[in-house]
Amino acid sequence: MRVRELKRELLEKIDSLDARIIIRIATGLDDIHQITEADADLIDSEAAMARKLMERRLAGTPMAYITGEKEFYGLPFHVTEDVLIPRPDTETLVDVVLGYARRYADPRILDLCTGSGAIATAIACSLGSPVAMSDISEKALAIAACNYESNTGTRPDARLGSLFEPWAGERFDIIATNPPYLTQSWYEETDKDVKAEPSLALLGGDDDGLGIIRSIISLSPEYLNEGGVLAIECDYRQAESCARILRNEGFSEIAVAKDAAGKERVVHGTRLS
């Protein structure tokens, strides 16, 4: 079988960008060589691998899991099915944290529920200073630490445990978090690609999806320095409730930041007393 025949076969079922990426993984030919070498013969195992990857794609596996890579904040991240694929929306959370971090000479920052480590890594790379991270999933934390190390060249303070469990007695200037926050019904409405992601990283608990966010807000004052900031990503339909919870828990200077699509995405507040 020739390269052009394999390509034609794939294009009948998947879009051309995905087909090119799959052919690159299976054959090692980049986009240009897929054209200049279109008449080259493939070995059977290359065609078989391309078909296998296409089947995974057709079954709803996101391309990021097939390639094992996703770009976030201009940086490369390794991803597996143990972590949520970093989303452009979450860059808003990084921007909010960087805005606060620049007020400090040497801020102590925590990324809670770090997942792939994208938030901690993007902040650490932009600031050139360390960011601590934790997650309840051992597999996720291993990937997070690996992403942090490959992008920053330094090893993170990465701790395993539920929410603040690994941080007893520690205090931070900024706590950033993109915890699970989907409601059961939003989750059921999402497309196949999202269902391939770990539900542990998506479902927030309680009818309004804010179960985990409630726990984080009520526990966080004990882990924040005076004047410290808690910044939380949530769904735009939750921003108002999230701000109310922060107010009820005694936070000040509460504000909401919009993502690139203009949707309310990040709610943040300051612990003043």
Ligand code: GLN
């Ligand atoms: N924004 C994600 C989604 O809609 C959810 C991320 C999360 O729960 N932290 O799929």
